[in-house]
Amino acid sequence: MEKSFVLAKSDFQKFLQRLSTFGAVHAPVRVSDQSFAYKPVDLEKEIAFEALRTILPPKKFLYPQREALFSYDESGIVSEPQINEPLVIFGSHPCDLAGMKVLDYIFTAPPGDSLYIERRKHILIVGLSCLPDKYCFCESMGTDSVDDGYDVFLTDIDDHFFVEVATPKAAELLSDNDFLIPASEPYKQAFKDFWHDRKALFTNRFETSNLPALLDLEADNPVWEELGNRCLSCGNCTFVCPTCYCFDIVDIAQLNGKGQREREWDSCQFTDFAKVAGNNNFRPGPIDRLKFWYRHKLHGFQDAYQLPTCVGCGRCTVSCPAEIDDIVGVVVRLEGSRQRDSIYAKEEKN
Numbered sequence: 325m326e327k328s329f330v331l332a333k334s335d336f337q338k339f340l341q342r343l344s345t346f347g348a349v350h351a352p353v354r355v356s357d358q359s360f361a362y363k364p365v366d367l368e369k370e371i372a373f374e375a376l377r378t379i380l381p382p383k384k385f386l387y388p389q390r391e392a393l394f395s396y397d398e399s400g401i402v403s404e405p406q407i408n409e410p411l412v413i414f415g416s417h418p419c420d421l422a423g424m425k426v427l428d429y430i431f432t433a434p435p436g437d438s439l440y441i442e443r444r445k446h447i448l449i450v451g452l453s454c455l456p457d458k459y460c461f462c463e464s465m466g467t468d469s470v471d472d473g474y475d476v477f478l479t480d481i482d483d484h485f486f487v488e489v490a491t492p493k494a495a496e497l498l499s500d501n502d503f504l505i506p507a508s509e510p511y512k513q514a515f516k517d518f519w520h521d522r523k524a525l526f527t528n529r530f531e532t533s534n535l536p537a538l539l540d541l542e543a544d545n546p547v548w549e550e551l552g553n554r555c556l557s558c559g560n561c562t563f564v565c566p567t568c569y570c571f572d573i574v575d576i577a578q579l580n581g582k583g584q585r586e587r588e589w590d591s592c593q594f595t596d597f598a599k600v601a602g603n604n605n606f607r608p609g610p611i612d613r614l615k616f617w618y619r620h621k622l623h624g625f626q627d628a629y630q631l632p633t634c635v636g637c638g639r640c641t642v643s644c645p646a647e648i649d650d651i652v653g654v655v656v657r658l659e660g661s662r663q664r665d666s667i668y669a670k671e672e673k674n
C-alpha cells in the first residue's frame with residue numbers, strides 16, 4: 325500500500341466508519357465553552373476538530389487513572405485483568421504523540437509493565453495536525469512534529485486531509501477503500517507548506533538549548549520560593565501532564581480475606597508523596613516539590629534518558645489554579661536576560 329494519500333473532508337465519515345471496524349473511536353469532544361475531553365464518537369459532527377488540548381491527555385487510555393492489578397483471596401491471586409478491547413484514539417496532536425512515546429519508553433523498559441504493553445497492542449492512534457495557541461510551546465521542546473508514534477496521521481490542508489499511513493496495522497485496516505486517493509504533487513506541496521508555515525506561528529517560546537545547565541545554575545533562584553509559596557499542592561499539573569506517570573498501590577481488602585490490589589495516579593506535588601518510614605519527608609514543603617517537578621520535566625529525565633519529559637502542550641499552564649505553571653515564563657526568568665510578562669498577566673489584559 326502507498327503511504328501518502330489525500331482524503332476529501334466530504335468523505336471523512338467513511339474514514340471514521342472504517343476506523344470503527346478496528347474498535348471504539350475516541351476523539352476530542354467539546355464539554356464546555358473552553359474545554360474538550362476524549363469521548364467515544366460515531367459521527368464526524370461529534371468531533372471537535374478545533375480542540376488543541378483535551379483536559380486529560382490520551383495517557384488515560386494507555387495508563388488509566390485507576391486500575392485493578394489483580395484480585396486475591398486467602399489462597400493467593402485468583403484473577404488478573406483481561407485486556408482485549410480494541411480502541412482507536414483519534415485526533416492526538418504532535419505533543420501528545422511525543423508524550424505517549426515517553427510513556428512507551430517508561431512502561432516498556434525491561435522488565436516491562438504487562439498491563440500497559442497489552443493495552444498498547446490493542447490501540448490504534450490517529451494523529452491530527454494543529455495550529456498553536458498562545459500556551460503551546462512544543463516548538464521549543466522539539467515536539468512540534470513527530471516522525472513516528474502513530475499509525476495514521478492527518479494533516480489539514482483546506483478541504484482535504486493529507487493522510488500518512490505509518491504502520492502495517494493501519495495499512496491493513498485502510499486497504500480496499502474508495503475514500504483515500506494517492507497524494508499527487510500539489511497535495512504533497514500543500515502538506516510541506518503547512519508544516520513550514522506553522523513554525524512561524526509559535527509565540528510562546530524560549531531559546532534555551534541547554535535547559536539542564538540552566539536549571540542547575542539557578543537551583544537557588546528566588547523564583548522557586550516565590551512560586552512555591554503560591555502552590556496549592558493540588559496535583560492538577562501532574563494529572564493533566566501527558567508524561568507524568570507516578571502511581572500509588574492500594575489494597576482494597578475485605579474482612580473475609582478477599583480483596584483487590586489497585587494502582588492509581590499519584591502526584592509528586594502531594595504533601596505525603598516523598599514521606600518515608602520514621603515520618604521523614606524528603607520534600608515536605610511546596611517550594612521543594614514545585615522545584616522538583618520543574619527539574620523532572622526540564623532536567624532530570626534528560627540526564628538519564630536523553631528525553632525531556634515536558635512536551636510543551638501547555639496543559640499545566642491552563643490548569644494551574646495558582647497560575648504558576650507558566651513554564652516558558654519561568655525559564656525566561658531563570659535566564660534573566662530578557663523581560664517577559666507572565667502568560668496569565670497577558671490573559672487579563674486581553
Ligand code: SF4
Pocket residue numbers: 561564565566567621633634635636637638639640641651
Ligand atoms: S509539563 Fe506542562 S506543558 Fe510540559 S508536557 Fe507536562 S503538562 Fe504539558
Ligand code: SF4
Pocket residue numbers: 554555556557558559560561562593614643644645646647648649
Ligand atoms: S497545579 Fe499549580 S497549584 Fe496545583 S500543584 Fe501544580 S503548581 Fe501547585
